[in-house]
Amino acid sequence: MLTLTCPCCGVTAEETELTYGHEAHLKRFGPGSTDAEFEDYLFNRKNPKGVHFERWRHSYGCGKWFLAARSTVTLEVYGTYSAQTTEPPAELIAKIKEKCPGWEGWQ
């Protein structure tokens, strides 16, 4: 069971109060992109064994989207942060690097 703290309302909510929104920080490729880029954007996800950045929605609570970093192996949650950003906060990246020295980075 995951327990995430919603950065929008400050509530520490467990998984059943939230809705999973798949991988975060996707770059959209639309009109004008190559077929390969578009296919990659539509279908190919990282599916990492380890650190994963995800979108979550506090659907039974304040109703807002936020982003979370967690481990897909241990389910450890490294942190949650606002969805109004294009990259994870620097302090969160530093924290994950400290905990997972072999981590290849978020991109």
Next chain:
Amino acid sequence: MPEAVSALKGVSHTGFATVAEAGLTGMIQIRADLASPRLAAVLAERGLAVPEQRKVVTGGGRRLAWMSPDELLLFCSYDEAPVLAGDLTAEMGGEHALIVNVSDMRAVFTITGAKRDEVLMKLCPVDFATLPEMELRRTRAAQTGVALWRSGPEEITLICFRSVAGYMMGLLETASRKGGEIF
């Protein structure tokens, strides 16, 4: 004009705690930029302040609750809600805000008694031991979304959509039956 009735007409049940549908309650939803000085001024005229995150404030016989970073819910008497919603909209001037009378959209329940928490512990993924007074917690009760807060000594008020009021009363009635105490 037909007579207005609440979802369950005030039905109540007493087990190890008393659960009751609270009857007609005026509710006005305010969607706006909560940092807006205009909104603060409009509310201040009625003795209310914009509540802090998740808080419920009282003033002028009304209650104002923080629902989300851009939403407030104003509790008032049922009869004044339509006029009050219109007044608030007018007083916001041209500033973007959505102020709607949602009294008939929701049902209100009260859970009272020394063991009131135990009724909701069975239904909601909430740590009631750390839930402060007058803090609104939006969560779920079994399969439906609710908002609840400690509205007084030995009392919790809960709101849900009117369409699920019957389901909600069923849950509360079952969870509060004698012999079902947790501690």
